[in-house]
């Protein structure tokens with residue numbers, strides 16, 4: 001009798017666990033009314049969940065409108081450095097985790113390569129959580145037969161390697177700057193102005209930053225060439241870019257703190273960097289145009305002058 005009681009209850013509880021995720025509705029419900037653009041591969045990185053800098057709403061909009069056979073999460077998905085200082089986890093950040101797990105469940109192959117901010121997950125390299133494979137790095141073969149090395153990229157950051165304290169100090173400065181960035185954008189939103197990136201502008205203005213980025217890109221490309229691959233995909237420096245170094249492709253998928261970019265591979269193997277704020281602006285302009293046209297079509301005929 002006792003055994004049955006336990007079996008029944010544990011059985012129910014386990015069933016409950018198995019379906020709680022399925023029954024859960026995220027705070028920002030998934031959009032099912034819009035078509036999803038389908039790609040062969042999507043790379044995103046530097047989401048920094050757990051920080052105020054993360055543009056969760058833009059990323060949710062992105063995830064609800066695209067789909068792919070394979071998705072690479074190229075590091076700094078969750079910001080352990082920040083969370084250690086102050087716990088911050090709004091429901092929108094949970095909604096992103098929910099959406100990623102949901103994709104894995106729907107059959108997208110998801111490969112997660114932890115970065116330096118989520119290095120606590122590197123110890124789980126080789127394991128699989130909810131259909132998400134954790135790797136230290138990966139090789140990706142494109143539809144047209146190119147072989148790309150995929151890694152976060154902090155491995156080649158001179159500051160991260162030899163001056164770890166400076167990396168942490170820089171992180172604090174960056175965090176302050178991103179706080180300012182969010183303030184500026186809240187004001188811009190209030191005035192109906194599009195998203196604008198403070199540090200993107202600052203980076204282009206400061207000579208040292210430009211030099212650092214250039215040197216970093218070259219170092220990563222050289223490392224890829226030494227490994228005999230056709231190119232490399234990385235993140236880490238929050239600067240989406242496509243460059244060629246002596247025939248080696250360098251791709252950076254950007255971030256979801258400033259630029260809000262993703263890297264995608266089409267079914268023919270060609271690749272493209274998406275700028276999501278620009279995509280949203282384009283979509284809204286198209287929708288507005290459609291509305292104007294619909295209004296024209298549906299407008300009552302103008303009465304002829306008597």
Ligand SMILES: [Mn+2]
Pocket residue numbers: 075076115116117152154235236237
């Ligand atoms: Mn990083």
